[in-house]
Amino acid sequence: MPTYKAPVEDFKFLFHEFLQIDKRTDLPGFEDLTPDMTTAILEGGAKFCEEVLQPLNQVGDEEGCVLENGVVRTPKGFKEAFQQYCEAGWNRLGAPEEFGGAGLPSVITFAFSEIGSSANQAFTMYPGLTNAAYSALAATGEPWMKEHIVPKMVSGEWCGTMCLTEPHCGTDLKLMKTKAELQEDGTYKMNGTKIFISGGDHDMTDNIIHMVIAKIPDEEGKLHNDLSTVNFFMVPKFIVDPETGEMTKRNGVSVGSIEKKMGIKGSATCVMNFDDAVAYKLGGAPQKKSAEGGEKKKSKSAGMAGMFGMMNGARMGVGIQGIAVGEVAVQNGAAYALERTAGRALTGAKNPDASADPIIVFPDVRRLLLSSRSFVEGARALAMWVSMLFSVQQHSPDEKEREEASDLAQLLTPVIKAYFTDKGFEAANNSMQVFGGHGYVRDHGMEQFVRDARINQVYEGANGIQALDLVARKMSMKGGRALMTYFGKIEAFIKENEGNDKMKPFIEPLKTGYERMTKGATWLMENAPKNYDNAGSASYEMLNIFGVVTLGWMWAQMAKLAQEKLEAGEGNAEFYKRKLVLAKYWLEREVPNTAAYLERLQMGADTLMELDEDAFVA
């Protein structure tokens, strides 16, 4: 059975040394975040996840969810664990105090979500989506929803979902067929089918609040292939009385079936049918009936903006799931490498009294572990920094700082989503590989990590979509302002530390990677306008360069900090020495990949586009 120990020390390092969050008392929620406070939260969260959620991870996978008489039954223990979760207050960690939340900032909630996801990714999807749903509802809902519904979701009395995908359409919302027709009373009548709805139904709470996107038809009831007709709605499983907040009758939304999946089997993935369901449009007054449905409107509705806001937070959350699965997998891979014996160290027996050495003596086993470990801790630093930017962009008193934080967070969100989930999958595979044949057997739990990790590359926008978002939108947004800010920061760091001999092993490869990144960006600027397919063909390479270099920058900063602490004789020397090795590993052995990414990026789209479609199935 796999084990898990939450990386509390690493979070404390990131919070109080790397990010120095306790200095940001100008931001709401940060006033009380002293080391004592964060330690208490982290240790409490760690204990809960290690003791309650992690033991249910394999059970959840074995048992999965079952659809019985139209209701989803979650795996044994999930319901009780969810009650405990909410009672202990983990569900409301980040919710605003006005809704009964603890009002803690993203650094805390994302840290906790990593720990929860390491312990049991399938379980944490129920509260995770509930959080996304209540945040969107708090942002876009009517006052009665904020009064009666949001607090119940915050407390965990009710759950929530996001209903976006339909059988024939995921990313391309224009193709949507779910229809919401305005009724006399101002509500909408919704009909259609949504698929891949995580937690679409379950037995953990009485009511479930669905956040749904659907199209409003024109006067004749016709749907148009037009994004501006897509709107954002709330559809409760049981209709809620707007006056009292009581659950009343069952709404016309039901689960049609649940998917048999590769992994995250404890999370119910539902096909949801909307049959004349009562739906409430979000983000302002009901749209006036008009015959202009077919025309393009330029501005997104406030509701849709809320939906996209929800998606952005979700993307960050999925990126963190990549870290989470990497962390738990490499913990188990490392433990096995210390325990399993086979052969002898290449330089001579390390353990001559035993019949063989532990396999950790082999450089290639170390490669599997260090590549995963240096990803996990570098990615965690980036995730926490961007979480911090989320708070800054919302609450900083300094407009310039807010703007910069928003730019950087937007630029890096697709990188975090795609690169972290690719590397998280790789880390899970690497750690499974350490187990040899034993990794392929279910008992050890390693192959579950691989299966669970695989979804992260797919949901909330498949990783290829993230890459396109990066090159086609984010890099050029506001005339490239975000990109210039980002480049400027890395360049400044390099300049600042170039003269420092001790920083040489970190700065030199970082500089190499950075130069390749700017070359890639320049190539794109020159070649994408000539042929947009060049943006598409370069997108994944560019995203990977961003991933490697940004983590390299994080590592170089952590290395600097570690050196300072060691020189000052402060703190746990072993901790900092270990960070220095991991930093060196990343910069020595991951930055070389940027050479390949850049060479490939510069090849352009021609060969990719040359083959006729039919030749792909020849």
Next chain:
Amino acid sequence: MPTYKAPVEDFKFLFHEFLQIDKRTDLPGFEDLTPDMTTAILEGGAKFCEEVLQPLNQVGDEEGCVLENGVVRTPKGFKEAFQQYCEAGWNRLGAPEEFGGAGLPSVITFAFSEIGSSANQAFTMYPGLTNAAYSALAATGEPWMKEHIVPKMVSGEWCGTMCLTEPHCGTDLKLMKTKAELQEDGTYKMNGTKIFISGGDHDMTDNIIHMVIAKIPDEEGKLHNDLSTVNFFMVPKFIVDPETGEMTKRNGVSVGSIEKKMGIKGSATCVMNFDDAVAYKLGGAPQKKSAEGGEKKKSKSAGMAGMFGMMNGARMGVGIQGIAVGEVAVQNGAAYALERTAGRALTGAKNPDASADPIIVFPDVRRLLLSSRSFVEGARALAMWVSMLFSVQQHSPDEKEREEASDLAQLLTPVIKAYFTDKGFEAANNSMQVFGGHGYVRDHGMEQFVRDARINQVYEGANGIQALDLVARKMSMKGGRALMTYFGKIEAFIKENEGNDKMKPFIEPLKTGYERMTKGATWLMENAPKNYDNAGSASYEMLNIFGVVTLGWMWAQMAKLAQEKLEAGEGNAEFYKRKLVLAKYWLEREVPNTAAYLERLQMGADTLMELDEDAFVA
């Protein structure tokens, strides 16, 4: 449901144009291999695999194997399919005619094994291991075994297994605990436990012949940590009368349990218990009892040589499983990319009358497919060339040619095993990624390809072991003779075609890759002797360079051939044009990876070895 169409045209191209096997009438088994004959075999094999085996692939995964009353029950339809398989003669394709086989050479048997494995990897493991077992028994067994047992395995009346791994030891045979004690009658009494035994028990045949390695104890019955005491045995499930060949009583070998695994669920992976089982030592007379058990003997026994021979064939077979799963996965990924619509081509709608374009218009979707497709067809060319070398090394009348073939086959076997299975896994993942969320759902069968493909990186020696075999043994064997032969061949090809302008797009990147390969080899020669950990740390990078460059060389040769055919106006022009694009893809977009591999290789082992063991679990 996934579909599969065997790549018959590609095999015909490789056989008759690329390898020109019909010119090798000097080799046994090749006399009748005219295009008509190979077409008949390939089409017959394709039909059988497409119509009988492929439809059982998802059933096998859903149902898996069950252990009931001490006997393994295979999934519904497997037993009947196995009967049909043997009746049609597919089991005996490559067996020598003296044992009832068809005596066909490796190019044919490996081609057929790819097709079978694409259709149903789990199923083909039963005949695959039976073939490995009967080949080893034919090579090392006593005359009565060749008379009575081998022919029954060739016909498929009985099956066979390979029993190597024990719970605490895989690669490191010295640690083995299974004991075989010499009896008065010349047989051995075997006690111990073997794990991960594919087809260790099943309901498809009456008898199963286990090929087992075990240790012979010293006079006092003690086992020694000494490779020379490890020997190779035959242990039948039912004892066979040496006179009549009849099955007699049940032997002391039984299945203890079967593993729940990530994939290949239709293949029974058994824990086998040997309890005073009657075992027959292979490869010569029973070892004389002696008290010298503890001493090292330098030479491997003939039996063990037979075992290692079996392993080498098996490694090639596993590499081909990597191609096989890549082929079927990319076929389905491509079909989906042509069918699924979303968004618009980046350069403007390709299909303006429909509501969206098929996703094959996107460069990044093409990247996923072309990277897989160019791997599959490049790897197939290499696999068929090396299969050809297998025949040449055994049967060529020219000693020099035999020697060279043997050198090259030995050098490339670990590359084929490890690189092909890594890329096969990647191809399965790429093709699953094309499906977005739908790929994660079991119905579509894409995630099964990923789960099935994952075993290939693990069994028959985990891929890290293959990399070590390449750098620590194969590259330096016979004073580097194999390596020099291999380098010489690529260099000659480059020189020969450098002046040809039309070959420039292929030769230039090949040259770049080749130069990086020789730099890697030189670095190893200089640095490994100083510190053997440098060999370990460089091993995976070196193996990957070998993989990329060797496939690049295959592609460059195929491109040359395709250009010649196009110029001559011979054959199907579309086929050759498609090959040219795939060749360009590989050389443009895979060779860049060698830049990263080389940079990393040259970093050496220091950072990898720096961290204390305990810091891995900190």
